[in-house]
Amino acid sequence: MLANRVAPMQNDVRQTNNKIGAHVSRIRYTIPNSVTATSLLLGVGSIVTGQLGELELAGWMIVWCGLLDVMDGVAARMLKATSDFGAEFDSMADLVAFGVAPGMLALQVGIEYGGFALFSPAFWVLLAAVGVFVLCGAMRLARFNLITEETPTGWFAGIPITAAGGGLVATACILLVKYPEIAESLPLHAYLPVALFVLALGMISRIRFPKAKVRDSKIMNAFQGTQILATYYCGITRSYPEFLFFMALILLVAGIVAGRITRLKQL
Numbered sequence: 001m002l003a004n005r006v007a008p009m010q011n012d013v014r015q016t017n018n019k020i021g022a023h024v025s026r027i028r029y030t031i032p033n034s035v036t037a038t039s040l041l042l043g044v045g046s047i048v049t050g051q052l053g054e055l056e057l058a059g060w061m062i063v064w065c066g067l068l069d070v071m072d073g074v075a076a077r078m079l080k081a082t083s084d085f086g087a088e089f090d091s092m093a094d095l096v097a098f099g100v101a102p103g104m105l106a107l108q109v110g111i112e113y114g115g116f117a118l119f120s121p122a123f124w125v126l127l128a129a130v131g132v133f134v135l136c137g138a139m140r141l142a143r144f145n146l147i148t149e150e151t152p153t154g155w156f157a158g159i160p161i162t163a164a165g166g167g168l169v170a171t172a173c174i175l176l177v178k179y180p181e182i183a184e185s186l187p188l189h190a191y192l193p194v195a196l197f198v199l200a201l202g203m204i205s206r207i208r209f210p211k212a213k214v215r216d217s218k219i220m221n222a223f224q225g226t227q228i229l230a231t232y233y234c235g236i237t238r239s240y241p242e243f244l245f246f247m248a249l250i251l252l253v254a255g256i257v258a259g260r261i262t263r264l265k266q267l
Helices: 002-051 055-078 083-113 121-147 161-178 180-185 188-204 218-237 241-264
Strands: 155-157 209-212
Touching: 002 055, 002 083, 055 083, 055 161, 055 218, 083 121, 083 161, 083 180, 083 188, 121 155, 121 161, 121 188, 121 209, 161 180, 161 188, 161 241, 209 241
Parallel strands: none
Antiparallel strands: 155 209
């Protein structure tokens, strides 16, 4: 009789534990996915904000997307909540935040500060450059999801869309809005479309580009940590966009050079 009573009680305990475990698992996966969703919505917000004429704020919103992109990856690894859905969702968010939003911002900055008159030849060239940039960003993300296991550990194949759109295009646009005299003195008719075309080709290229990760060198780890903290400070306080732009440019050039050197050593 006692055994007959204990068995149902044990089953109830197991069912309760399973339900609690399922709830905890859902929460665990929800946290990084919520950060990703926030990044995607900020990207949409950047597009809308730019359309309303607040171009500098639109640029900062893209920078905030970059901060969230770091956070969702860290959260997923810490919580052991990586999944195929999370990877695909992250790619969709990255396309909006670092592809479409920077492309639209570059178009609007070109029209407002670069003298790209609507429907002029220069305007159509810029529009084509924006389209190619977004297209190559989408192709780069699709390829990343397919060949992640084939790329060498610690390296990307091609320039990451976060570095191209979030690092360079967004901060460059912020500087052009902040210093309109620079925009007036530069031949943006040439520079802006060419920069977008070059970054687009870099994203779909086979260039080896280093990932941000813990390395053997303490100096390198200290540099990476300091750079990340400085980026968060600048992004949260909306200050020193000059630092963000030149740091992004230096890291881009240094990453390409490092990838080239390591590839040559392996030949």
